[in-house]
Amino acid sequence: MDTSAIVSQIFNVISPLACIVLVAFFYARARPTDMGVANRLNVNVFSPALIFSVMSAKDFHIAQYVDLILAASVVVLGSGLLVWPLCKVLKIAPKTFLPPMMFSNSANLGVPLIVLAFGDAALPVGIVLFLTGALLHFTVGMYMVNEKANPLSILKNPMIIATIIGLIWSLQSWTLVPALKIPVDMLGQIAIPLMLFALGVRMTSMDFSQWKLGVISSIIGPLASVIIAVIWQYFVGMSSEYFAYLLLFACLPPAVLNYMIAEMYDQEPHKVASIVMIGNLMSLIIIPCVLFYVL
DSSP states (O other), X not given: OOHXXXXXXXXXXHHHHHHHHHHHHHHHHHSOOOOHHHHHHIIIIIHHHHHHHHHTSTTOOGGGGHHHHHHHHHHHHHHHHHHTTHHHHHTOOHHHHHHHHHSBOIIIIIHHHHHHHXXXXXXXXXXXXXXXXXHHIIIIIHHHHOTTOOGGGGXXXXXXXXXXXXXXXXXXXXXXXXXXXXXXXXXXXXXXXXXXXXXXXXXXXXXXXXXXXXXXXXXXXHHHHHHHHHHHHHHTOOOHHHHHHHHHHHTOOBOTHHHHHHHHTTSOHHHHHHHHHHHHHHHHHHHHHHHHHHO
């Protein structure tokens, strides 16, 4: 594939994501929009439906993704260990800095990015990477911010419940009858566009009070994750296809959930807000660069 074709493909991948986010951003600027109900529906209904829809499909076999799940887990945890010493240099609390460096926007941005870059057949990969990041975020990430957090509370999360049911469904090779499969699929199809729209609305409340920290962290986070991914590939190795997925996963910006958790536990939310929002803005530069290499 020549350079012009690659650039064209990158544009075709990025532009749909950017368009939906921008539409949401300008709409919310013109008409203040409360996404509370929509976000709850996405977390409790649409995303679980998408997860179960993918995992209950006949061609989904969790065993074929074990290598990718392990590599993604190493990238998340390894990036935290790599960045940890910088907390003293930047004079910032590890509880504030490490979670947004580790836990990326694998839902709002990661799933649609992988689907647009590699086609609908890559949707299961996007879901698997998203679930890997989410499981670590709801357990390790919550404990990092609040040592008293109960890891078992994750079992109440509808997306985790959908994952468990979907996993059992897949292992048993059961088939969902069309009368149920079609509505589940339709509900799941709402999730990804709504994730992007919610991201655009959230960006109207961007906090630039800690913009220097935001810019620095937007480079450190993806760089640390990519370094861990490259080290894993060098010493352990995986297929070139899976490594491409892993690199995209590694370069994703911080998840908005980091800010919500920081706000919940009063862990310097203004700093986390700057890290998250500026990181998502900077991803418009970083992701195309990684896509150019991958493609």
